[in-house]
Amino acid sequence: xxxxxxxxxxxxxxxxxxxxxxxxxxxxxxxxxxxxxxxxxxxxxxxxxxxxxxxxxxxxxxxxxxxxxxxxxxxxxxxxxxxxxxxxxxxxxxxxxxxxxxxxxxxxxxxxxxxxxxxxxxxxxxxxxxxxxxxxxxxxxxxxxxxxxxxxxxxxxxxxxxxxxxxxxxxxxxxxxxxxxxxxxxxxxxxxxxxxxxxxxxxxxxxxxxxxxxxxxxxxxxxxxxxxxxxxxxxxxxxxxxxxxxxxxxxxxxxxxxxxxxxxxxxxxxxxxxxxxxxxxxxxxxxxxxxxxxxxxxxxxxxxxxxxxxxxxxxxxxxxxxxxxxxxxxxxxxxxxxxxxxxxxxxxxxxxxxxxxxxxxxxxxxxx
Numbered sequence: 001x002x003x004x005x006x007x008x009x010x011x012x013x014x015x016x017x018x019x020x021x022x023x024x025x026x027x028x029x030x031x032x033x034x035x036x037x038x039x040x041x042x043x044x045x046x047x048x049x050x051x052x053x054x055x056x057x058x059x060x061x062x063x064x065x066x067x068x069x070x071x072x073x074x075x076x077x078x079x080x081x082x083x084x085x086x087x088x089x090x091x092x093x094x095x096x097x098x099x100x101x102x103x104x105x106x107x108x109x110x111x112x113x114x115x116x117x118x119x120x121x122x123x124x125x126x127x128x129x130x131x132x133x134x135x136x137x138x139x140x141x142x143x144x145x146x147x148x149x150x151x152x153x154x155x156x157x158x159x160x161x162x163x164x165x166x167x168x169x170x171x172x173x174x175x176x177x178x179x180x181x182x183x184x185x186x187x188x189x190x191x192x193x194x195x196x197x198x199x200x201x202x203x204x205x206x207x208x209x210x211x212x213x214x215x216x217x218x219x220x221x222x223x224x225x226x227x228x229x230x231x232x233x234x235x236x237x238x239x240x241x242x243x244x245x246x247x248x249x250x251x252x253x254x255x256x257x258x259x260x261x262x263x264x265x266x267x268x269x270x271x272x273x274x275x276x277x278x279x280x281x282x283x284x285x286x287x288x289x290x291x292x293x294x295x296x297x298x299x300x301x302x303x304x305x306x307x308x309x310x311x312x313x314x315x316x317x318x319x320x321x322x323x324x325x326x327x328x329x330x331x332x333x334x335x336x337x338x339x340x341x342x343x344x345x346x347x348x349x350x351x352x353x354x355x356x357x358x359x360x361x362x363x364x365x366x367x368x
Contacts, residue, residue: 020356021348024243027251027272029234032154035137036162036311037270038189038233039240039251043225046191046233047072047213048163050101050139053080053087054197057206061196062087062094064210068217070227071095075139075161078103078123079200085130092131097229099137099161100124105199108146116146120156136231137161141199143308150275161230162308163193164270169209170195178212183219187254189270191230193309240272242349242358244334246282247274248302253360256317265317265364267330271303272311279305283342286315287331287357288323288364295323328364331357 029035038046052058052074065072074091076098081088092098102108103123108116120138128134138158140149153160165185167178182192194213198205217227228236240249254268269284279302288295300315333356335342344356352359 020346020353021243021245023348023350024240024249026239027237027249029159030154031157031159032150034160034162034272034308034311035191035230035234036308037164037191037251038237039270040189040233040236041238042236043188043223044228044233044236045186045188045220045225046228046230047194048075048099048139048161048191048230049073049194049196050075051080051105051195051197051199051206052076053084053091054206055084055087055202056204057210058084058087058091058196060207060210061213062090064214064217065096066094068214068221068227070217071097071229071232072227073097073099073137073161073230074196075099075101075137076123076127077101077105077197077200078126079105080197080202081123081126081130083202088127088130092133097137097231098127098131098133098135099139099230100127100135100158101139102141105141107142107144108140108149109144111146113146113148113152116149117152117156120152120158124156140308145307160308162311163191164309164312165190166193166309167212169206169212170198173208175208175211175215178208179215179219182212182216185254185268186220186223186225187252187268187270188225189233189252191233239350241351241361242332242347244348245346246277246334246336248272248277248282248334248345250332250358253362255362255364263319265319267315267317269313269315269332270311271313273302273305277302279303282334282336282345284313284315285333285335286317287333288317288328289331290326290328295320295328323366325366325368328366330360330364332360333357 139161167181249272251270256265
């Protein structure tokens, strides 16, 4: 037999024999794993607030939420709860979810495992005493991991409460700027981060954030969304879009501004990535085509994952002049290895799949 034919035959047999991962099951979050985004079928979004309880901002925020009939998730600091136990109980009585945000708000990346464990358990005991329930979620101060943090949360029974969208309200911004930044990141399953306090300090530090919430809620509702707590969001979880052989799960895709004159299309991908994955050796690729005509491949590294918010990846598609108004198909694949020896990863999905590429839901429609 011709060597070329033999080689091709063996390759075909090897590929045919490679089993692809099954389509992903319903999304879930276990203790010691990160929850920063939830794939959902409905237009649901979760508001979360760090660094409370605070006087006066938490009280003002509770008034805004009550007026809008919205429930949120409050990540509370123990040292603040000691000062304002009545506000903690008011939060719980209003039906909001409560998470653990450490006892004294240290940087976990500069703390020992023993200190991290003590910060978490001490706050657990306090919050359970004040509310009657131990928090399900634990969000690390500043969103920074520390030594053995995942193992500690697994042992204490906490899901790590991350976020997918923030407005940087720890820096000076107007309420309008904060609102606009969050609306740009709005997607079903998103978890918003804002602050109602400033570490362990009382005072009106987050007035702009409170005012932004008053502006944000009506605009999000006008777009057909409903606000829920993070535990309620998790209860409505559906299956991720795809599962890859390296354990990566694609949770959702946020589509770009689709006006025809937009020079750059920005896709945001929300991932659930396994511990120990060599993210630098894995790349995501987008293929954009129309009726079989390919307009290009666009790549980006997987998100860094060093902190709780670094699980969202952005791929920018620079539009060629020939990419005019119309409908476009967008496909995605993952590869590993260097650019000279990259290999597509097997994928399981309920979406159409060809050559280890999944066709993303929703056609890219560029308007005139």
